[in-house]
Amino acid sequence: MARNKYRHFAVSIENNAEKAFFNQIKKGNFPGELACFRNKKIGIFSEEVLKEYIEEDYKHGRSQLSQDRSIRTFSTGERRKALLEHLINQQIEVLLLVNPFDALDIPSGEFLQKHLVQLSEDISIIQLIKRKEDLLPFIDEVLLIGKNQVYARVTAGDFKKDGRQVFEKDVSIPPPLKKYDSIPEELVKLKGVSVFYEDRPILKNINWTVKKGEFWQLSGPNGSGKTTILSMIYGDNPKAYGQDLYLFGNKKGSGETVWEIKDKIGYFSPALTEMFQGNHSLENMLISGMLDSIGLYAMPKKSQISLAEKWLKVLGFPEKANILFSKASALEQRLVLIGRAMIKHPPLLILDEPTTGLNDEAAALLVELINKIASESETAVIYVSHRKESGLNPQFIFQLTKRQEGSTGGKV
Numbered sequence: 217m218a219r220n221k222y223r224h225f226a227v228s229i230e231n232n233a234e235k236a237f238f239n240q241i242k243k244g245n246f247p248g249e250l251a252c253f254r255n256k257k258i259g260i261f262s263e264e265v266l267k268e269y270i271e272e273d274y275k276h277g278r279s280q281l282s283q284d285r286s287i288r289t290f291s292t293g294e295r296r297k298a299l300l301e302h303l304i305n306q307q308i309e310v311l312l313l314v315n316p317f318d319a320l321d322i323p324s325g326e327f328l329q330k331h332l333v334q335l336s337e338d339i340s341i342i343q344l345i346k347r348k349e350d351l352l353p354f355i356d357e358v359l360l361i362g363k364n365q366v367y368a369r370v371t372a373g374d375f376k377k378d379g380r381q382v383f384e385k386d387v388s389i390p391p392p393l394k395k396y397d398s399i400p401e402e403l404v405k406l407k408g409v410s411v412f413y414e415d416r417p418i419l420k421n422i423n424w425t426v427k428k429g430e431f432w433q434l435s436g437p438n439g440s441g442k443t444t445i446l447s448m449i450y451g452d453n454p455k456a457y458g459q460d461l462y463l464f465g466n467k468k469g470s471g472e473t474v475w476e477i478k479d480k481i482g483y484f485s486p487a488l489t490e491m492f493q494g495n496h497s498l499e500n501m502l503i504s505g506m507l508d509s510i511g512l513y514a515m516p517k518k519s520q521i522s523l524a525e526k527w528l529k530v531l532g533f534p535e536k537a538n539i540l541f542s543k544a545s546a547l548e549q550r551l552v553l554i555g556r557a558m559i560k561h562p563p564l565l566i567l568d569e570p571t572t573g574l575n576d577e578a579a580a581l582l583v584e585l586i587n588k589i590a591s592e593s594e595t596a597v598i599y600v601s602h603r604k605e606s607g608l609n610p611q612f613i614f615q616l617t618k619r620q621e622g623s624t625g626g627k628v
């Protein structure tokens with residue numbers, strides 16, 4: 217039974233077919249049942265579209281999404297809200313939502329969902345979906361698309377049935393070629409750290425210590441300050457200076473250079489995949505993790521090639537050593553970049569919302585790899601996510617709680 221007069225669909229696209237789908241949509245070619253939306257005014261709600269506004273903001277100091285403050289300083293939830301409001305003001309007839317709930321915490325997700333439920337009374341909605349739990353309640357049918365063909369049409373109920381795979385468990389994480397020495401017991405220490413942005417309190421009196429080999433999840437709703445903490449540890453956020461913040465035993469800003477700090481930290485965020493679009497093979501991408509360069513400018517040593525081969529086995533695709541990174545699937549690219557970040561067994565590995573944009577099966581595989589890294593190595597892991605990632609086994613969770621006077625945090 218139709219709940220209202222507008223048609224709504226969810227669309228689940230195979231990992232490698234998303235680009236082709238968008239190219240077709242831009243040309244006005246809508247596959248299968250979506251053909252009913254041809255010639256309608258479509259608004260696209262996606263990270264890609266947000267990026268275009270952020271570009272505009274870079275160039276002109278402001279974008280159409282925000283009058284008072286640069287959109288670049290908005291948290292994920294704030295950016296999505298601004299884009300949705302902007303699209304609605306454009307009098308669109310169809311809203312194409314691309315993974316709208318990715319990287320949103322529960323309250324922001326619920327807020328967005330409520331808005332979308334209301335909106336579904338006035339316009340048609342197409343939801344591109346990766347995670348089954350994100351399926352909007354007013355959608356009854358899901359189209360499964362590969363290479364721009366609708367190959368199946370399933371009910372929402374069937375789509376939600378569980379079909380998880382697990383990661384290859386037989387092969388262990390290979391040890392590094394060289395060990396780090398003189399690493400202190402405490403890797404990261406924040407003592408009473410508070411941060412303000414233009415008088416607005418963001419973090420209040422944060423005390424957090426990460427020790428060798430520990431496995432942490434850093435959790436908190438959108439806008440609670442997770443990225444701010446990360447950028448103080450890994451990046452060069454000026455807010456880190458003058459604080460009681462210690463990395464590998466040194467107060468940040470004294471002693472070690474940013475470069476020396478980065479040498480001890482493996483880092484992965486999905487945004488990295490875009491920065492590595494060069495024509496390097498998967499094997500060379502892994503080898504380059506031992507060299508801290510993107511490409512290879514010298515012949516790799518035998519020992520380095522052999523270590524990369526072992527990693528490809530762990531990742532589950534040893535036969536793909538010579539496949540170009542740009543031709544690998546989204547999941548393979550992420551697995552390789554995590555392997556690359558881990559290949560030297562740095563004292564600390566930071567994973568920033570690593571499953572964003574992946575479907576359930578791919579996210580489950582990635583989570584299995586991270587559990588494996590944490591349990592089979594001495595590397596400490598900080599996994600940053602607003603979402604309670606099913607299957608992830610952190611030892612501790614550092615939870616940020618948003619408050620008027622700045623987020624507070626503690627171990628839960």
Ligand SMILES: Nc1ncnc2c1ncn2[C@@H]1O[C@H](COP(=O)(O)OP(=O)(O)OP(=O)(O)O)[C@@H](O)[C@H]1O
Nearest residue numbers: 289290291292293413418438439440441442443444
């Ligand atoms: N440079 C800046 N200037 C002003 N405000 C900022 C700046 N950077 C971040 N903020 C604000 O600080 C708050 C915390 O942002 P942060 O990105 O650290 O949160 P988060 O927990 O990582 O959020 P999300 O899960 O949405 O990515 C947000 O309200 C954001 O708008």
